[in-house]
Amino acid sequence: SGSDSVSFSRNQTHGKQHAAPRNKCVPRPSEGDCEADGSFVFEAQEAWKDFHNSLRQFYENGELCDVTLKVRLPLLPVDFLTGTVAKEEMIKANLNCRDLLDEARNYHLHLSNQSVPDFEYSVRTTPRKHTAGVLFCVGGRGGSGDPFRSIECYSISKNSWFFGPEMNSRRRHVGVISVGGKVYAVGGHDGSEHLGNMEMFDPLTNKWMMKASMNTKRRGIALAALGGPIYAIGGLDDNSCFSDVERYDIESDRWSAVASMNTPRGGVGSVALGSYVYAVGGNDGVASLSSVERFDPHLNKWTDVREMGQRRAGNGVSELNGCLYVVGGFDDNSPLSSVERFDPRMHRWEYVAELTTPRGGVGVATVMGRVFAVGGHNGNIYLNTVEAFDPRMNRWELVGSVSHCRAGAGVAVCATHISQIRDVGQGSSNVVDCM
Known part of the structure; x- marks a missing residue:
C-alpha cells in the first residue's frame, strides 16, 4: 500500500x-x-x-x-x-x-x-525499509548449464540474500513480475523444451501454484502489469522471435491475445510507466535492437517512441522516479555496462553512470529508491554479484551477492514482509562455481 x-x-x-x-x-x-x-x-x-x-x-x-x-x-x-x-x-x-x-x-x-x-x-517519497517489499531473484541458469528452480530473496534491512521455496519447474530466460503481493513466473526454458506455463508464489502459503498457460511457448519474454492485468511481451524459441503479446487476467486465470508489437523482440525488456507498457530493445532474429515501442491498452495499439542510444537484448528494465531505466544487455558481440534513462515527459534518452561490470541477461528491479542489477554474464563468467544505482549520486555500488551465479533470471519486488517468506536453507546443490 x-x-x-x-x-x-x-x-x-x-x-x-x-x-x-x-x-x-x-x-x-x-x-x-x-x-x-x-x-x-x-x-x-x-x-x-x-x-x-x-x-x-x-x-x-x-x-x-x-x-x-x-x-x-x-x-x-x-x-x-x-x-x-x-x-x-x-x-x-x-x-x-x-x-x-x-x-x-x-x-x-x-x-x-x-x-x-x-x-x-x-525522504517522504521513499518507503521505509520495513514497507519496501522483498526483492525476488527467480530461476535463470549458471555455469552448470541446467536452469534453476531456486529463488533467492533479498532482505533490505540485513542487506543479505536467502533461499525461498523452489518453483515447480526449472526456468531460464523466464518472465517474472509481482502483482498484488504475489510473484508470477511465466514461460522460459526448462533445459529440454520451451514453456508456456505459469506458476504463482504466495508468501502466505510459501508455495508455488500452477496457473493457466500462455498460448505461445517461449523464453526471453518480458512481463509488465498495468491496471491489473499482466502482459507477456515478445520472446523467442529455437526458430523465431515473436512480436506476440498476451494479457493475463488474474481474477479469471485466463490469457488472451492483444495487439502484436510492430517489431519481433526476443530478450526484450518491459515496464509499465504512466498509462503505457513499454517494450525496450530485444533481438528481432537478425540483430539486437535500439528501438522502443509502447502499448496503449485503451487503443490496443503499439506506437514507436524515440530509440535508445545503444542496441541491446537481454537487458534489464525498471522504473524509478517516473523514468525508465534500461540496464546492460548484449549488443551483437558482447555484454554491455552502459545504462540509459528515458524521461517520458521530455521524450528523451540520456546515459547515466555505467555498471561496475558488463551484465548481459541481467535481472533488474527498483527498491528503496535505487535500481538493483542482479547477476548476468560479463562475457567470461556468470555473475552472482549485485549492484545498485543511486540516481542522486549517479553511481553504482556493489551491495552483496546472490548465492548462485545466474543469468536469465527474473527479478521483481513483492509487496510483502520479509518475515513471511520461509528460508529453506541452502536450496539446490547442483550449482558449481561461476566458471
Missing part, C-alpha cells in the same frame, strides 16, 4: 510525551524504534479515526506540522489521500500541512507523466 506504520511512542516534539493510539491495524513500535518513532501510518479507515484524535492533540499544542512531517504522504494511495486526508479540517487549516499535501499530489502527478515544475524527490 506504500503506507507507513502508525503510532507515536515518545514524540520528540518539544520533549513531550503523547499517548499512542491503539488499534489492531496500527502496530506500536518498541521504545526507541528510530524508524517508526513519532510516525504515523494511514493504513486503513479505522486507523484514521485514532489518527484524527491524535492530530487534534497536536493541533491544540501547535505541533501539527511537526508531526505531519513524519508522515510519508506521497506514498499513500491517491484515493485515500484525496478522499480522506485532504478533507481533514485540521490539515486544511494549516499552511505548512497543506504544502506537504501539495507535495504528495505533485508526486502522483509526476508519476503519471505530467510535468510538475520544480518538483523534487525527498
